[in-house]
Amino acid sequence: MRNFITIEGCEGVGKTYQTRLLKQYCEENGYNVVFTREPGGSEIAEQIRRILLDANNSDMDDLCEAFLYAASRIQHLKDIVKPALEEGKVVFCDRYVHSSYVYQGIGRGLGLDKIVKLNEIAVGEYMPDFTVFLDLSPENAFMRKGGADKTDRMEAVDYSFHVKVYEGYKRLIAEHPEQFEVIDASGTKEQTQAKLREVLQRRGIFK
Ligand code: TYD
Numbered sequence: 236m237r238n239f240i241t242i243e244g245c246e247g248v249g250k251t252y253q254t255r256l257l258k259q260y261c262e263e264n265g266y267n268v269v270f271t272r273e274p275g276g277s278e279i280a281e282q283i284r285r286i287l288l289d290a291n292n293s294d295m296d297d298l299c300e301a302f303l304y305a306a307s308r309i310q311h312l313k314d315i316v317k318p319a320l321e322e323g324k325v326v327f328c329d330r331y332v333h334s335s336y337v338y339q340g341i342g343r344g345l346g347l348d349k350i351v352k353l354n355e356i357a358v359g360e361y362m363p364d365f366t367v368f369l370d371l372s373p374e375n376a377f378m379r380k381g382g383a384d385k386t387d388r389m390e391a392v393d394y395s396f397h398v399k400v401y402e403g404y405k406r407l408i409a410e411h412p413e414q415f416e417v418i419d420a421s422g423t424k425e426q427t428q429a430k431l432r433e434v435l436q437r438r439g440i441f442k
Contacts, residue, residue: 237320237364238440241331244369245401246383246390247376248420249427253369254329256428266441269319272329274307277314283307290388301339301350305357308332312361325440332358333366337403338389342396367434368404369420369427373397 244250254270261268275284286292287303308331319326332354340350373394377383383397384390408415416434420427435441 238325239316239320239328239361239363240325240435240440241328241333241363241366242369243330243333243366243404244420245371245373245376245397245404247373247380248369248371249379249424250329250369252424253420253427253431254327256424257327257431260432264441266325267323268325268327269315270327270329271311271315273311273331273334274304276311276328280307280311280314283310288388290386290391292388295388297339297343297345300343301335301345301353304335304339305353308335308354309357312358316361328363331363331366333404333407336407337400341403341406342392342400363414365438366415367431368408368415368417370417371420373401375421 242250242254254272258268258270261270273280274287275281283303283306287295287300287307316326316328335350335354336347339345340347371379377394377397383394408417416438418427418430418434432441
């Protein structure tokens, strides 16, 4: 059995915090897991991440951006995800192909089909078993966060972009409900964490 789980959501939903808490829980309970993230996650992939998120690169072409995310993904798969899965570990990845589908395919308007194809080339059979979507609208997320981080090239894109991204996720979930576990992230951090663990228990990842 392969256990490859991805975590998705808009900016400011608390993905990083929730993942950190989950990692701590796994360590305390002796689960054989790897936590990683995209873009980046390995040495070469982190170099690509820096180019992608550098606010000075505001002239980057949208298609160039899509290819760089895919390039980072290929390297990260090779360096981190594939070896861990081969060792029988459970891999949690903070963002993966679905981020590209919605940010580049829908948000940037490159077209979902095109970005799905590009990512098929990048990941082949390495699709996640399922994807946790932390559900919080950009309106609520940015309010909680106190606004966008302007030093991050992606976060700095205007608000309507993030609305498109959120709607993009909703569309993917409607079209592929079997792929997603949707978790309402509008409550407290503790409530969201409890829901997350419940899902992982039901899916047989946690005993
Ligand atoms: P990061 O600081 O890791 O943001 P977050 O904590 O929200 O995950 O930056 C990753 C940014 O890259 C984020 O704005 C989403 C974006 N992104 C894409 O546009 N396409 C992708 O394929 C991936 C993986 C991320």
